[in-house]
Amino acid sequence: MIGKLNHVAIAVPNVAAAAAVYRGALGATVSEATPQPDHGVTTVFVELPNTKIELLEPLGDNSPIAKFLEKNPSGGMHHVCYEVEDIYAARDRLKAEGARVLGDGEPKIGAHGKPVLFLHPKDFCGTLVEIEQV
Numbered sequence: 001m002i003g004k005l006n007h008v009a010i011a012v013p014n015v016a017a018a019a020a021v022y023r024g025a026l027g028a029t030v031s032e033a034t035p036q037p038d039h040g041v042t043t044v045f046v047e048l049p050n051t052k053i054e055l056l057e058p059l060g061d062n063s064p065i066a067k068f069l070e071k072n073p074s075g076g077m078h079h080v081c082y083e084v085e086d087i088y089a090a091r092d093r094l095k096a097e098g099a100r101v102l103g104d105g106e107p108k109i110g111a112h113g114k115p116v117l118f119l120h121p122k123d124f125c126g127t128l129v130e131i132e133q134v
């Protein structure tokens with residue numbers, strides 16, 4: 001069911017500083033920062049030959065990554081995103097298998113303008129999993 005690794009996300013306290021590290025020391029191609037108010041984050045994407053790194057900074061008072069950063073003040077690996085062909089079929093299969101789909105269970109439009117869902121880390125080896133329909 002899951003396909004390519006679309007991105008690995010790193011939550012950071014300051015996305016501009018993190019972007020400068022990737023652009024400078026690591027010599028990567030880095031996007032501009034994009035506020036994503038519906039998701040409570042500001043994102044920067046680092047383009048790699050085979051996938052992307054998503055840098056995330058909290059946006060607003062109820063950011064879903066705020067608590068993660070309290071526990072990891074320097075930042076840390078936050079989630080992985082796998083591609084799926086049909087997000088509704090994937091959701092229904094995951095729910096049938098007893099996995100917890102976060103939020104109201106309805107896909108939201110993510111940073112790439114595609115539908116995304118998140119799955120509870122406790123059901124996936126302690127890793128927050130995002131699925132994105134491509």
Ligand SMILES: CC[C@H](C(=O)O)C(=O)SCCNC(=O)CCNC(=O)[C@H](O)C(C)(C)COP(=O)(O)OP(=O)(O)OC[C@H]1O[C@@H](n2cnc3c(N)ncnc32)[C@H](O)[C@@H]1OP(=O)(O)O
Binds near residue numbers: 009111112
């Ligand atoms: C613009 C969209 C963009 C895209 O790619 O398109 C994005 O990726 S947006 C990314 C930000 N949005 C989200 O992360 C939405 C889904 N996340 C959530 O709903 C929350 O972060 C949640 C529920 C996973 C955790 O929320 P919170 O930290 O407030 O809850 P708890 O402290 O109760 O955590 C429960 C339990 O899970 C552990 N945890 C939390 N976050 C992670 C994580 N990133 N990876 C692994 N484990 C995580 C936490 O430590 C708790 O475990 P416990 O043993 O009970 O302490």
Ligand SMILES: [Co+2]
Binds near residue numbers: 009054081130
């Ligand atoms: Co993501």
